[in-house]
Amino acid sequence: MKDLLEAVRAGRKQDVPGLVKSMTTAERRAAAVELKALRREVRGWNGDLDRWRQRDAAQYALLVAGAGCHTGAAAAAAWLGARELRNWRPLPTAVLLEILADRDPAWLGDLAHRLADRASTAGEDYPLISELVRIAQCPVPTTDAFVHGWAESLISARPSHASRATLPLALRNDPHVRVLVPRLFETVEPAPVLSWYEDPEAPNHWPSALARLSEEGVLERSVLVDGCVARLLRGGRPGQLRFFLILLKRLALTPQEELDRTADWIAMAADGPSPLAAHAQEVLARPAESGELPVGQLAEMSGAVLFRTEKKLVRAQLVLLGKVLRREPSAAGELLPVVAEAFGHEDTGVQERALKLVARHLSSSGRKRAEDVDDSLRKELADCADRLSPVHRTLAAEVFGQELLSAETVPYYEETLPPAPVPRLMAPAPDTVAETVELVAALLKSRSMSVPEFERALDGLVRHSYRDREALAEALRPALSGSWWLEDASDRDASDRKASPLPSAEQLHGMEVVAAAVLERVSLSSLRDGRVRGGSTADCAHLALDAVVNDRLWEAAHRIRTRPLPFLLATPTEESGTLEAGELVERLRSYQRLCADPASGDFAQALLRVRRDGSGGDGAAVAAAALGTREGERLAAWLRADGDAAPLLRRVHEPGPPSQHHWWDRARDAVRHIVLETRERLVLQHEFPQPFQRLGRPHSGQGRCYHWSALESQWLSVMPEDRDTLAAWLLPEVTACATSEARGSALVLPRLAESGGPAGEALHLAVACGLGARHAEDRLSAVDALLVLAARGQLDGERLGRDVAELVSLGTVKPNRLADAVRTAAATGAYATTWSVLGAALPGLLEAGHPPRGTGEILSVAADCLERCGAAAEPDGVPEPRGLAELAARGGSSQLVTQANRLLTALRHSHDQSRTQIAENSR
């Protein structure tokens, strides 16, 4: 035993079998215990590369020795199955078989089955298990993982390269093929190897091989057919079912075989993934056309298929029903009510087909039927006609007779918009040290920070430093323990130690600076110097915003250590960042009472946050002026001035030659898009302290900036009352959501829509770009923004519509994405709002004469909106956009022309309606 352990320790696995063989059962049992201890010890052998290599060799030897020494099959299986010992290598089958050669066959069979039961390893252990089964002559295991391993082994085995038919040969020679092939249809996940080869001529193409074997009689055909059908019936993801559908097609079922499984096909046509349903539909079409399929079953199948969304399947089903009805008009009574199911289909083209089918057969069935039966059928179908789009109303009236249709009334239309967001008020400043500590700890430990959390934590630190910095520091220190900047320099890296005993402000991020100031863990000089220098000067609005937030933090930190502020002036009163003017006046009054000296950055930020929309601003201005302080007068003047957004310059970016750009920028630059430049604002440059002046410089809005900002979540609260300027600065990123794979940048749009300030050119353009974003969640953000603007009465539909049309014609926005977004907006009940945008977009969209692909979808949404809200959209009738009539007259059955016609009908209908209304009103 000692020799064995030594050999294992040294990793000499070639010696192990010989040593084990010479041991008695009792010795082996004792050795197993020792090996277990050794396994634990070896686990700890890490450190340098040599040690690691030793461990690797020892573990491999352990694996073999343990298999030989464990006398129970369960223990041996557990030992062999351990991932730890094999280190991602396959089991050494030959060595293991040698060491197990003296075991009883029943024991080996037991081991085989136990190994096959281990789901995570049975597949890769197939070679060993199959050998064990062969020696033990036991029944072959049938677990999922084992079956997967078996299937894979048949391909990798490759008995001879000369033979073209590798897989059929391997299958034919396999002793367990009759047991294991049926299991291929039952494993929860299909064996991946089944779909490795797609070419039917490939020697390892599974469907071909199985079909061939059934032709040869090696496998029973019924097993394969039943297995496929059952697997397809159980359902699953399309990828899981693909192989079985291919095999089923390859097996070429006879008409009789197909007919025997009618119920199965009906279920597949109803619930299967599209490709499967299409196949089932094809299979059922044959007996249906020849009359072998009972009408009752055809009706059942049709009901289910017509309920599906796929236009292709629904159309094919309507064609099939048309054929059957032509052959057998008497079936109309049973089949036509099913056809009416398609009246509710979302595609108006499908509705029209269904209606025409009904029209054709309703009259013809009437001739051969008793009058009353026909009447009741007509009535039943007419009841379903409500679900048809208004565009088919005239045809429906012809088919069913006007008197049977529910009387057309001008529906009372009411627009559903989300409630206008109510400003959420900030929670009061943290009253206790404990709460402040908790806020700061949460802020520094989690990665996200919302505006209210950030502001309250900052205000709390300032307030409690003013009251009793010692107490705050004492409570704060344990909560932040573990932060690198709390430790003494001697504990940190040698490189840092030379520089300074205290961290400099630049090494600290965000709120850390202020916390460090409270704890006296940041060098005072670095705070002061940093403020004077003011960071990078690149032409990037994002960096300018960052600089403002950072400067505020540094200023607060500096003041905590020099002349503590009683509290902050700029803390918002609303969670969006807005500050009520009256509240700011009160705060200045408190400062005056406490003889506190306002910090310049804090006050400047407070000014930018003050609401200047005239509501009560004047009263506040008077009160501010009455304070008699410099800040009071400044505030009064600020409130009296009007707060326009930065002036904008709009131009179209034309893609230059691609070589000029970095490859990662090509996607963005290769598409034409609109660029907004913000021009300089002298107020900010002349009357605000240094970091704010950068906000007032011109920003080109061009190019892409490469920086990561931890303070991005605070940008909106820097200028909460100037969203249009912010929208202009964020436009490049939102545009990228439409022109490239960028994701998530449009999420800011609803927050902009909820902020203050005028909603002008930039915000509308940003929303327009967002509506055409690549990813669904970005589009949804734009829809949210659109609805919020509408709910606040700030949406300029005309402007947004023109923007959208321009972006589509530039190629920035793809029509199908835009259609999806406006469909979402409309479907929530905002039909009139959506129409106000689309109505304005139509002239631009149709102008070119050759509208881009997907415009039909947009027309379909526009028509839907107008059909629903009708004259409610524009009481004096909707003007007909130029180009629409020409488009509708083009003929053909393309989506574009169909929907143009539908829209034209809806437009003329709304004209008629408004004319009647005007007539009624004048009466």
Place this chain on the structure above:
Amino acid sequence: MTRSVQALAYSRSSALESAGGGRLLGLETAGGLTPTGAEPHPRFFSGFLTSPQAAARGLLAVADVASTRYYQRELRASLDPVVTGNGDRLRCESFSGCCGVYARLDVLQEGLDGAETGHGTTNVDVNNPLREALSRLAGDDPLHLRVGPDELAVTTLDGPVVEKKVPLPDRWLRGFAEAQVVSAGFDLRAELSADEAVRFLRSLPRSSGSASRGAMWVVPAGRTLRPTTRPGPGAVCLPGPERLTALQRVLRQATGLRVYGPPVADGAATSSAWEVTLPGMRLTLTLSPDAARGFSGEGGVLEALATDEAAEDAELISVLLAWEPRIDPADLAEQSGLTVARVRAALVRLGTAGRVGYDLADAAYFHRELPYDADRAERHNPRLVAARALVSAGAVRIAGATATVASGDRRYQVRDSDGVLSCTCTWWADYRGSRGPCKHALAVRMTKRGAQTAGGAR
């Protein structure tokens, strides 16, 4: 991971057969509790289903959830559904392998052709041939349903024929039980007509691919639900919308959709419940707040379990339960002599032990005893164990409204504001209480309660 193995022994496989001109759906049972005690093969029902297709599809949907993992799909876990007879209805429950989706089909008296059911809870066998037969079930001829063995079969067969062995991880048990308690805090948020329900459910992504990322939010808008990225009051979280795929099975039979969720405080994802009404039936799916996060880690019930206060009450209440379809706390209060508040606390505790479930449509608990040892799982909740260790190590020091908890070489501050505990640890920073208290807050709670009871005894 702690887990046990559940061995189920059925006297034969469940099957759908044609018998004597009609069709018979025979669901076989294995193990479970009835009013007369534990039985190997309980019998609950024999009668007709009024809407066979809807019932078959509802059953398939429940079986789908039982056999699916919506997260880390490659791992497998498949357990048979659990059926409860509540006297006037049959409930068929399952819980997904990823611990994030709970499904229940309630077949009400209208769906059972007015017949009554027995009382008790058991596992029922679902196998592949049964699934196939249910999938191809067509027509609306009456279908005979039998839950439990045929009387003849009991006498002719001896010894189990179908055996299943399934691993039962602790977190799965915990999640199954806790999903009930979580949904007890939900309110009805929206109700959709059949047409709108179909439209809405079809608009959801079917796979967890690029189409969906994280949680989706919806707000009731007019007759339908509006998806949004900015949840406001009344919004419902739809975390991992692809997990509602099982509902696609019953779209054609649906008569409406009801949506339940907790009040939404901020933008943090929450769980929600989606109930499709069917003729005489209801199919409900309850989703955890994240596809990657099971119900077991939500910790909403930890406070109730932190002390033994409710344990005795729960024991008392459990004796009074008799498979009621709807538990009335006022009734129980009268019978037990406890206050209604204490009865409610006891029900929460029984819920975590898998002994009551929660029916959203009735807004009431119902009695059912999960045929697993769920109680053990809850006692071994990792956070609870850690909190107990902190208490017994004397790590908690309370001074007024704030307490200090020493854990390792760190000290955490736990603050009490009007009974709500908050902490300075990373768990709190990450979830702000939305996933239950952290171990430090739990330890403080335990210490405070301990001090109170000790003070009271003196």
